[in-house]
Amino acid sequence: MSTPFTGADLVARALAQMGVRHVFGIVSIHNMPLFDAINRLGETRIVDVRHEQAGTHAADGYARATGRMGVMIASTGPGTSNCVTGLYEAQYASSRVLLITGQAETAFYGKGMGYVHEAEAQVAMLRSVCRRVESPRHVDQLAGSLAAVVADIHAGRGAPGAIEIPIDLQYAETAETDFHPPRGPALAPDGQALERAVDRLGSSRRRVIVAGGGVVAADAAEALTHLAERLDAPVLTTNGGRGAMADDHPLCLGNYYTSAGMHQAIADADLTLAVGTRFAVGVDGQGARLKPPGELIQVDVDAGMLGRVHAADLAIAADARLALEGLLESLVDVPPNDAQFNETVREAGEGVHAAMRRRLGTDYPRIMDAMRGRLPRDGLFVRDQTIAAYNFGNQLFPIFQPRTTMNPVSGAIGPGLPLAVGAAVATGRQTLVMHGDGGFMFHATELATCAQYQLPLVIVVFNDGGYGVLRWLQDTRFGRINETDLGTVDFAALAESMGVPGVRVGSVEAFEEALDVGMAAPGPYLIDVDMTRLAPMEISIMPKRRGPA
Structure with missing residues (x-):
């Protein structure tokens, strides 16, 4: 039967x-x-x-x-x-x-x-x-x-x-039905709009490109890189667009579009090509005040995003990959960007990068370098909303390939660990997630999931005993701090109780040693970083210092 x-x-x-x-x-x-x-x-x-x-x-x-x-x-x-x-x-x-x-x-x-x-x-x-x-x-x-x-x-x-x-x-009983992969044809750019974009790009000499998450979503990283090289145009990415161009590419300026110093450096651009970004306005609507310099050509697959934040001189509703490939096909023998402009922008990028690194103090640059140096080029880097992410994870930590980095785009705290679980399940590749202790407690029970499936996941919890970002915001805006201290949690012991090996560290040397162990582990591994024992970085306000270990 x-x-x-x-x-x-x-x-x-x-x-x-x-x-x-x-x-x-x-x-x-x-x-x-x-x-x-x-x-x-x-x-x-x-x-x-x-x-x-x-x-x-x-x-x-x-x-x-x-x-x-x-x-x-x-x-x-x-x-x-x-x-x-x-x-x-x-x-x-x-x-x-x-x-x-x-x-x-x-x-x-x-x-x-x-x-x-x-x-x-x-x-x-x-x-x-x-x-x-x-x-x-x-x-x-x-x-x-x-x-x-x-x-x-x-x-x-x-x-x-x-x-x-x-x-x-x-x-209920029902008839058998066949399903097919759902992807239909991508949205092709309008031919006349593309021609106008080609004319304007070809006649400009101080071009900049802003690449957003739509470039990554459309698998258009290769086309973006080729177009930037053809135009000799520096590329800024948004947070969601990280990996659209490798951070070590000579034309990549990284995720610094919203940096005041970088925005000042690109102010003389005569054209901005924005691809796959809605220009999210962010905290306090700051992004709305950062108008793209020069003429704005905006490409987005969602026509409703075109011109929503900044008026576009030329708006093209299209899939990012098809638009970039169409531009590449038509842009032949294009004069390079103005060399002095490119040099000014490059120097500004180096200056912003150096200034941000100085904000980290003496210990955290070494911790960041240790993580990047041990994570494979195609390894996945996930970060929650935490001081370490704000100070170096979102911008300074180099990203080399698309789809190898993610964070809570909505600004929520807590999604970091489960996002990393999904990424590790999907790819089977080495995954590193960076958390604060406050956000980590939202989904700490997923350590049991990590152990059950032996996911290749290293979890780094930067532990300052509370909501460190909010301490800084409260101190800055009110001159006082309240309701942000969460007490001490031994996350290494918590991890061990759910079958995940863990260790608590209070120095860079101990962190590097633990990271070596975690990266070599066949399954998940947790490192609980006692931030009170490290040289502080900016915006990091500690609770009352603990006694000797």
């Missing part, structure tokens, strides 16, 4: 046919059929996380590290509400994440009869953080609903999407 093909089987088969190799999830009474069907089919591996928010962040990290869709499976109600912060971050990062969740039986859905975990407003909640949400009410609608969400996730600028599947539809 053959086993009936159910709604859950349809989802499992769809994931396999769309090339989904891993999903993250927590099993529940409202998604058990999905887990069972995926495991019976055997084409997609389930990674069991400890919290739904962490699982959604992990799906996000998976998507950013690979360019493929990340998938989280949760339960209805409380399980889905736990996913909202992860979807919020994925939405902010334009990340392709699919949430599959359950729902009450269709016969009881919306009746207010106290069905366990019923969430009548779940669709509305999900629509606040997803571009498309579907809620099929009959098993015959399931295939179409799933296909519609996945197609939207991959349309234009990436975005998360969600589908809720009532539990009776997961068990």
Whole structure:
């Protein structure tokens, strides 16, 4: 007797046919059929996380590290509400994440009869953080609903999407359906707009390029590098665009577009080519005041982003790779940039870099160099929102390849570890995550996930006993500090309790020794850095100093 093909089987088969190799999830009474069907089919591996928010962040990290869709499976109600912060971050990062969740039986859905975990407003909640949400009410609608969400996730600028599947539809018999990889044709640039861009680029002599996350998302790093070389134009990246050009390329100025010194140096540019960036305004709207110099040519796959922050003289709605390749094809025998302009910009970049490095004091530059020197060129570098990230992780730490770096784009604290979990699962490559102690406690239980799957992950917790960034902000704005001290946590012992080797260090030499051990370890390893015992870096305010070790 053959086993009936159910709604859950349809989802499992769809994931396999769309090339989904891993999903993250927590099993529940409202998604058990999905887990069972995926495991019976055997084409997609389930990674069991400890919290739904962490699982959604992990799906996000998976998507950013690979360019493929990340998938989280949760339960209805409380399980889905736990996913909202992860979807919020994925939405902010334009990340392709699919949430599959359950729902009450269709016969009881919306009746207010106290069905366990019923969430009548779940669709509305999900629509606040997803571009498309579907809620099929009959098993015959399931295939179409799933296909519609996945197609939207991959349309234009990436975005998360969600589908809720009532539990009776997961068990219901249905016809077998074939699914296909969802990517359609990329958005090609308008020919006339491209011609105008070619004319303006060809007649300019002080050109700069600003590369954003859209370059990475479109796999356009190679085209960007070739175009910069053709134009002899220096390249600034945004935080999301790091890796779009290798930081050791002579034309790459790094993630310093928002630096006052760099902005002053490029003020004489006669043209800015901005590709795949929305010019996020950031804290206090600072970015809105940093107008790109000269004429602005802006390329973005999302037409709604063109000219939103800064008026564009020429706006081109297009996939970054197709636009850059189109420019390369037409720009022949272009005169190089003005040599004096390029030299001025290069010297300014070196000056900004040196000034930022001086802010780190005597110990942290050595710690940063140790991490970069031991992490392979294609290793993944993940950072949470923490003083170490602000002071050197976001800008000074060299990045050489696309999709090898990520951070919480929304400014949230805590996503670092689960983002790194997703990246390590996706690639199997050495991954290093940099955390503060405050943010690390949001998802410290995912250490158990790291141990269970023996992920190649080194976790560095910069421990100052609280929210160090907020201490500095409070001291700067109010002249006093409150509610930021969190006490002392022995993260090495915590890690050991969950099966992850760990060590606490208080000197650069001890850190280097621990990092060597962690990089050689077959699985995860945690280094708890006691910041009170290191020479301080700027904006770092310590709690009351501890006694001798």
